[in-house]
Amino acid sequence: MQTNFTLAQLADPDIQEANDILRACVHCGFCTATCPTYVTLGDELDSPRGRIYQIKDMLENEKPAPAKVVKHIDRCLSCLSCMTTCPSGVHYMHLVDHARAYIEETHTRSLKDRFLREVLGAVLPNRILLRLALVGAWIAKPLGPLLGLIDKRFAAMLKLAPGAPPKPSPVDTPQVFPATGPAKLRVALLNGCAQPVLQPHVNEATVRLLTRLGVEVPNATVMVILDADRFGIAQLHQLRGRVGRGEHASTCWLVTQAGEEGATNPRIDALVSTTDGFELAEVDLDLRGEGTRMSTAQKGRSDLKLASLRRDRKLVELAREAAFEIVGTDPDLSGNPGLADELDLIFSDRDEEFLTRS
């Protein structure tokens, strides 16, 4: 697909990445046949190819995301079945993520939309709130057509809600399910957040099947990670989340060398001190190092002489905005000869190549 981004736009690594993805699309339309929203609605704008065109138009013209485009991007389920069909290897996943970030930046959703999103974000990952919401939906089900007059989405959600909320499954409590006959294997069942509330029969069936096949199934509320020193902060945080999302108290043991003969591991200390993923990401960056801007190292010592991306983040953001502003009105810096000279002195062609990489 031909794209028409300006050089100034391409200086933004996100746009550069979107440009590469867009250019890989050959408009063949193979993806439309496997897209559930296109198959259901029959509208090209609700197909992967249609969305790709809309994203291209929105990004190229740098316009605030129009409500019509927002509607079609919102309808994308992120099921990514289009990616498995695409013969051209279009990374739709990153493109639609970028479009969503752009929409959040440039489009103001209605108060009703924002309220609905906040409520869903709070309710869906919380089993207690989700159960209460299902009871509420069950009671309000007959009012569906009436609520549909306020917003069609309320009626649709009530229609989707199960008739009577499924009872909490006995399978979800911490216990060990013995294998039928001598146990050949052991498989831990890790509970998620929404599925045990909405479809408890899935875990019940899993336990039935495994135990019949001679597998012992402990319903895990405890996780032990051996040699935790060998894992990164992000991996460990993800792993412990597998037992941390259920409604029962859970424990994750990190078995390390830390503590022996006074040795400590700052990654493990950070994990123990907080469960906040954002804080852990910051600590991780501190410990791993920023890596280089003009080379390929993604960790270790920074190649910046004075600045630190972490310490001077605000300053870096301001400098970036100022740079975009200058290049936006004067792409070849003909009106800023002093600045052009300075940049020529500092940056080699190879450096420039790294600067524009995503």
Ligand code: SF4
């Ligand atoms: S299948 Fe791939 S190349 Fe073809 S239209 Fe869809 S995204 Fe583009």
Ligand code: SF4
């Ligand atoms: S990710 Fe979106 S565009 Fe791709 S198949 Fe799923 S719903 Fe369709």
